[in-house]
Amino acid sequence: MAEARLGWVEQLGKRTLGLIAEVGYLSALLVESLYWLVAGSFKRQPVRVSAVFSEMMRTGVSAIPIVFLLSFSIGIMLAIQGIHTLRTFGAESQVVIGIALSITREFGPLITGIVVAGRTGSALAARIGTMVVSEEIDALRVMGIQPVRYLVSPVLLAMLVMLPALTVMADFAGLLGGAVYSAMDLGISYAAYADRVISVLKTGDIFQGLSKSCVFATVITLIGVANGFTVTGGAEGVGRATTRSVVLAISGIVIADMVFTWFLNR
Amino acid sequence: MLTPEPQKGNAELVIEVQDLVAHYGRHKVLDGINLTVRAGEIHIIMGGSGSGKSTLLRHLLGLRRLTSGRISLLGQEIEGIHRQALLELRKQIGVSFQGGALLSSMTVGENVTLPLREHTRLDESTMAIMARMKLEVVKLGGFEHFMPAQLSGGMTKRAALARAIVMDPKLLFFDEPSAGLDPVVSAELDELILRLRDAMHMSIVVVTHELESAFRIADRITVLDGGKILISDTVDKVRSSSNSRVQDLLNRRPREEELDADAYLARLTGE
Known part of the structure; x- marks a missing residue:
């Protein structure tokens, strides 16, 4: 019995240490990526602009259709639920307030984050993991090319630009979805809807969403990259890392969202 | 010992x-x-x-x-x-890895010019000429536009060698x-x-x-x-x-x- 309990305690200790080590590794990665973004040019090892742009295309531009579609759907869904709930009080015309605030403060950044975590987080883990397995990372190192500068910094910068940009688009798409359903169900004109949205929203609501999206960008990038760099065990290991990075990135986003929202709304 | x-x-x-x-x-x-x-x-x-x-x-x-x-x-x-x-x-220092370790997202030519691009300030055309020279040394002239996945085992090793020696x-x-090569190709590498x-x-x-x-x-x-x-x-x-x-x-x-x-x-x- 004592032995079994010790085993359980040991397990807990081991996992806690593992978690601390992982957080430490992620922090080190973040610091190093930022270091190269800032100091790379002075050290004559700049982060290539062309690499940043191609990452922006890959992580941002090609995610536009899916982010638009999902945000639009969420907008419609919020309108349906909102109208249904508010009808109890006969206040269904107030649905616009609910849609405007929840889309910009919460759903816009969250949906964008989840979509990008699924697309980019997994792709990063797979790409870097494959490079680890085929010794490409070692090859970069021995050529005197810092893998973090060459592979991670461009992605981090691209994500920090594109995730907020996608979030702005997601906000519009969500509001549009809400407008379409409200027009159909309540007969609110698009102009009246827009007026209402503009009068309700404050700059702070939009910025709350955008600042969250920057945190999500960092979380997705670091988790994807870290899982890629720590791949062991060949192709199977790459598969495991990819799955793990998606699950962790989405969990990370949701938890970070909760913490962030808590702090911002106190 | x-x-x-x-x-x-x-x-x-x-x-x-x-x-x-x-x-x-x-x-x-x-x-x-x-x-x-x-x-x-x-x-x-x-x-x-x-x-x-x-x-x-x-x-x-x-x-x-x-x-x-x-x-x-x-x-x-x-x-x-x-x-x-x-x-x-x-x-x-130049290193040629066992599996070549060419970056799979780049062409052979881009792989060979990579160290030059990162460590020198040569212009594009000079880098391209140097890459072609090294590819000629390893008898891969004309293959600079190929992707690593399109090369055979022996060619991959030679391309990796070209990248390893590009900085002299x-x-x-x-x-x-x-490893993994037939005796003739292996003798050529020797x-x-x-x-x-x-x-x-x-x-x-x-x-x-x-x-x-x-x-x-x-x-x-x-x-x-x-x-x-x-x-x-x-x-x-x-x-x-x-x-x-x-x-x-x-x-x-x-x-x-x-x-x-x-x-x-x-x-x-x-x-």
Whole structure:
């Protein structure tokens, strides 16, 4: 019995240490990526602009259709639920307030984050993991090319630009979805809807969403990259890392969202 | 273990390893390695699977931390080296990995120009010309627009070699040049290694388990077994070594394991 309990305690200790080590590794990665973004040019090892742009295309531009579609759907869904709930009080015309605030403060950044975590987080883990397995990372190192500068910094910068940009688009798409359903169900004109949205929203609501999206960008990038760099065990290991990075990135986003929202709304 | 031959004359040492000890977890993989590589020589590091030769290579490349001992490359200590100094050192070293390790998202030409692009301020056309020159050296002229996945095994190794020599390194490492290649292609690579040494005056370290290839190109051979150096000497002296384990390796005789009945039983029962 004592032995079994010790085993359980040991397990807990081991996992806690593992978690601390992982957080430490992620922090080190973040610091190093930022270091190269800032100091790379002075050290004559700049982060290539062309690499940043191609990452922006890959992580941002090609995610536009899916982010638009999902945000639009969420907008419609919020309108349906909102109208249904508010009808109890006969206040269904107030649905616009609910849609405007929840889309910009919460759903816009969250949906964008989840979509990008699924697309980019997994792709990063797979790409870097494959490079680890085929010794490409070692090859970069021995050529005197810092893998973090060459592979991670461009992605981090691209994500920090594109995730907020996608979030702005997601906000519009969500509001549009809400407008379409409200027009159909309540007969609110698009102009009246827009007026209402503009009068309700404050700059702070939009910025709350955008600042969250920057945190999500960092979380997705670091988790994807870290899982890629720590791949062991060949192709199977790459598969495991990819799955793990998606699950962790989405969990990370949701938890970070909760913490962030808590702090911002106190 | 036979002690390495004392240094001759003033031959410059490009690699010096002293009392290197390395572990994987608790398992000791390299034990008391002493090794010297002289300027302009082709030095073969030979040994069977699990002999520690790949680990030794990773240490020489500064990719792993050592437990104890010291390694110096081109007169520079590797342990505790400053980041910038390590970068400068690595510009003078070329490495061709076993699987080529070409970046799969880039063409062969882009792979070969990568070190130039990162470390020099040459313009595009000069870099392209230099890349083509090196590809010609490895007989891959005209293949610069191919993707690595489109190359055969031998071509991949040659492309990796072109990338390794594009900065005209003083020291070239070649990991398993013959692995997975047919004898003709393998012999061509051996010729190429000899030509590189003669034409470009490089010091070349080749890690291999191919005996034939090793004896064809080596100036000196280091034989590793179980993480220790059995012998590190000229080709003739390695051939005539009286060490039975060296002879076993050279004559491809399997090692006969002495069977202890009790130990065997304990192993089977997992005790």
